Amino acid sequence: MAYSFVQIEKDKSRTIFFSFLGLVFFYFISLLIIVLVCKYFLFRSYISYTDPLPSAALFDWPLVAWTFIGAGLAGTFHWQLSIRNLINQALGLMQAAPASTDDAQEKMLRNMVEEAQVATGGKFRIEPFIIPTAALNAFALQDFEGRSVIGITRGLLSRLSREQIEAVVAHEAGHIASGDCLSTTVTSVIFRVFDNICDAVGLMLRGTRLGRGKRDADGYFLLLAIVFLLVNVLRFLGFLGSLFISREREYRADALAVRLTRNPLALAEALFIISHRWKGAGLPGQGMEAIFIQNPVRQAMDDQDSLFSELFSTHPPVRKRIAILLDMVHMTEKELEQSMQQPLTEAPPFSVTGNVDTGVFAVSSGRNLRNACPRCHATLTESSYEGISVLVCVQCQGFLIKEPDVLRILERRERVFSSVIQDRARTILHQPLPARPWGGYTGFDEQSIPCPSCADAAPRMVRRFVNPRYTVEIDRCRTCGQVWFDRDELELLQCLYEQDHSVPA
Amino acid sequence: MMPILVLLGLAVLLVMSFVGIYNSLVQMKVSVQNAWAQIDVQLKRRHDLIPNLVETAKGYMAHERGTLESVTKARQMAVDASTVKDKLAAENMLTSTLRSLLAVSENYPQLKADQTMSRVMEELTTAENKIGFARQFYNDEVNRYNAALQIFPNNIIAGQFSFKAAEFFQLDAPAERVVPQVKF
Numbered sequence: 263m264a265y266s267f268v269q270i271e272k273d274k275s276r277t278i279f280f281s282f283l284g285l286v287f288f289y290f291i292s293l294l295i296i297v298l299v300c301k302y303f304l305f306r307s308y309i310s311y312t313d314p315l316p317s318a319a320l321f322d323w324p325l326v327a328w329t330f331i332g333a334g335l336a337g338t339f340h341w342q343l344s345i346r347n348l349i350n351q352a353l354g355l356m357q358a359a360p361a362s363t364d365d366a367q368e369k370m371l372r373n374m375v376e377e378a379q380v381a382t383g384g385k386f387r388i389e390p391f392i393i394p395t396a397a398l399n400a401f402a403l404q405d406f407e408g409r410s411v412i413g414i415t416r417g418l419l420s421r422l423s424r425e426q427i428e429a430v431v432a433h434e435a436g437h438i439a440s441g442d443c444l445s446t447t448v449t450s451v452i453f454r455v456f457d458n459i460c461d462a463v464g465l466m467l468r469g470t471r472l473g474r475g476k477r478d479a480d481g482y483f484l485l486l487a488i489v490f491l492l493v494n495v496l497r498f499l500g501f502l503g504s505l506f507i508s509r510e511r512e513y514r515a516d517a518l519a520v521r522l523t524r525n526p527l528a529l530a531e532a533l534f535i536i537s538h539r540w541k542g543a544g545l546p547g548q549g550m551e552a553i554f555i556q557n558p559v560r561q562a563m564d565d566q567d568s569l570f571s572e573l574f575s576t577h578p579p580v581r582k583r584i585a586i587l588l589d590m591v592h593m594t595e596k597e598l599e600q601s602m603q604q605p606l607t608e609a610p611p612f613s614v615t616g617n618v619d620t621g622v623f624a625v626s627s628g629r630n631l632r633n634a635c636p637r638c639h640a641t642l643t644e645s646s647y648e649g650i651s652v653l654v655c656v657q658c659q660g661f662l663i664k665e666p667d668v669l670r671i672l673e674r675r676e677r678v679f680s681s682v683i684q685d686r687a688r689t690i691l692h693q694p695l696p697a698r699p700w701g702g703y704t705g706f707d708e709q710s711i712p713c714p715s716c717a718d719a720a721p722r723m724v725r726r727f728v729n730p731r732y733t734v735e736i737d738r739c740r741t742c743g744q745v746w747f748d749r750d751e752l753e754l755l756q757c758l759y760e761q762d763h764s765v766p767a
Numbered sequence: 768m769m770p771i772l773v774l775l776g777l778a779v780l781l782v783m784s785f786v787g788i789y790n791s792l793v794q795m796k797v798s799v800q801n802a803w804a805q806i807d808v809q810l811k812r813r814h815d816l817i818p819n820l821v822e823t824a825k826g827y828m829a830h831e832r833g834t835l836e837s838v839t840k841a842r843q844m845a846v847d848a849s850t851v852k853d854k855l856a857a858e859n860m861l862t863s864t865l866r867s868l869l870a871v872s873e874n875y876p877q878l879k880a881d882q883t884m885s886r887v888m889e890e891l892t893t894a895e896n897k898i899g900f901a902r903q904f905y906n907d908e909v910n911r912y913n914a915a916l917q918i919f920p921n922n923i924i925a926g927q928f929s930f931k932a933a934e935f936f937q938l939d940a941p942a943e944r945v946v947p948q949v950k951f
Contacts, residue, residue, distance in 0.1 A: 366885065366886065366889065369886070369889065370889055370893075373889065373890070373892075373893035374893070376893070376897065377893060377896045377897050377900055378900075380805065380809065380897045380900045380901050380904065381900035381901075381903065381904060382904070383798070383801075383802060383805070383904050383908070384805060424892070428896075522900070524903070
């Protein structure tokens with residue numbers, strides 16, 4: 263079924279409009295529900311302690327009106343507070359700098375943003391920004407003073423073709439042209455009122471239990487507990503609603519990008535490439551997933567189409583987005599994959615065999631996430647390596663292995679090594695000891711990485727050689743004794759061990 | 768009394784909706800004119816770019832004097848053109864000479880390696896793209912406007928106040944009219 267971009271834009275705009283209205287309505291209604299519950303409890307206690315029954319009904323219109331006014335004020339207040347200086351904050355967090363006119367690539371970005379301005383009829387002035395990271399991603403932001411910003415990562419700028427970047431810029435310009443950035447702030451902020459209520463009620467709840475104990479009426483405690491539960495449920499529903507809108511918006515921005523560039527294929531290619539690369543998880547600037555072209559954090563979730571990801575992701579499944587675009591040019595995903603000359607899974611360059619642009623990657627984000635890859639911050643997944651369970655980073659293919667398991671892995675011989683690894687192992691075995699003492703630098707420098715499994719204590723891992731003979735650098739945590747192998751390091755060690763212990767034929 | 772009030776209300780509603788439609792039509796017309804002006808702006812930017820391009824290319828393409836001269840000539844014609852029709856023809860001519868220049872420049876590897884040249888090329892690419900986008904935007908606006916003119920009840924008002932359908936920006940160069948071959 264061919265589905266034109268005009269139709270998509272129209273459909274999605276309608277969906278977004280109504281769900282946005284629905285969400286705002288839901289916000290008011292849920293606050294009303296909370297107020298009514300409180301009032302009901304007050305009534306009950308009133309009835310039980312005093313004689314004359316209150317004449318007022320539970321539900322009266324002035325109460326509704328006051329609740330709505332209060333809800334409106336609280337929402338506006340939170341909203342104003344959060345959009346103030348929003349752009350500068352986001353740019354500062356991501357260390358983004360305006361695209362310069364001297365650098366050829368950045369000039370190209372400037373030109374493309376100008377092109378997008380022309381394509382939208384010159385109604386928006388958009389400033390181009392560069393995010394200094396090798397990750398592939400892009401975002402758009404807008405505020406009420408009419409300032410709009412498109413940020414592109416340096417990685418994306420240097421790895422995509424001009425047409426593909428143009429498509430990405432058009433997608434972001436689409437967000438700006440349709441006013442998405444503005445309504446995003448509303449949907450994400452409005453339920454922060456609930457956060458505050460939640461905090462307050464939580465505090466009061468703790469107060470009743472610890473302080474006054476059983477002396478006070480049980481009704482009070484029950485009321486707080488119920489309100490607490492209710493607020494949480496309502497907040498959760500609102501959260502789901504705003505995620506839904508966020509996903510619909512991505513579809514619409516894709517359609518708008520096609521309307522601007524008339525080039526669905528370039529956008530499909532760009533999405534495809536971005537989805538197969540590091541999207542920037544772990545960089546400063548997280549917590550703003552919704553503004554990016556693809557979710558930088560949740561790699562696995564956007565790649566599958568399960569009910570879970572349909573409900574909880576800020577972005578629709580990439581494959582679905584690509585499929586819609588490819589449908590416009592009568593292509594299948596297979597054909598697209600074949601037309602892509604580049605290798606699909608590219609590892610960040612922490613490897614013996616890999617390429618080098620380490621300078622950019624050595625970003626230490628200052629964050630320490632439990633069970634996140636210390637290099638690229640993707641979540642580590644449990645996997646079996648030579649029959650032994652290890653944690654592996656799907657992104658950079660590093661391994662986290664418990665120390666006793668390392669020897670077990672070394673003893674197994676199933677794996678066949680590439681010639682590069684074998685050559686490398688031979689050189690290491692036949693080369694005299696390196697100048698550095700083998701214990702290496704047991705100190706910690708800026709290169710030492712945090713241990714992924716003791717994230718809370720955040721000890722740094724010690725980088726050292728395995729031993730004087732096997733001069734492979736590994737990272738070992740002195741607290742839990744786990745060892746981190748960057749890509750190829752484990753294979754290299756295995757290969758060394760195998761060559762060393764093989765029986766000469 | 769009551770029926771008169773109702774009738775009066777209806778009349779007010781009718782007038783208001785008429786005014787609304789009229790205003791929206793005027794707005795669209797202005798935006799079409801504006802979009803047309805945008806194309807002009809972008810064309811002018813291309814004119815400004817060409818002397819630079821020719822100057823840079825001259826150093827490497829001594830043998831292609833003819834191509835370079837035709838670009839300069841086409842530019843001059845486009846700048847001098849006074850009527851819209853002349854202008855369109857001259858701009859189309861300029862586009863095709865630029866294309867042939869780009870095609871010829873493929874034969875000069877040093878030209879591609881040259882920093883200034885690659886910069887000018889990027890500027891030329893973006894200029895061409897902007898012209899394309901401005902034209903596309905214009906045509907989209909014309910499409911919107913023309914569709915709005917034909918819808919009932921807009922067509923009554925449009926006829927009354929002689930709103931005329933705007934013309935699309937069409938390409939005259941026959942080479943560009945050729946439909947690309949579709950492969951399955």
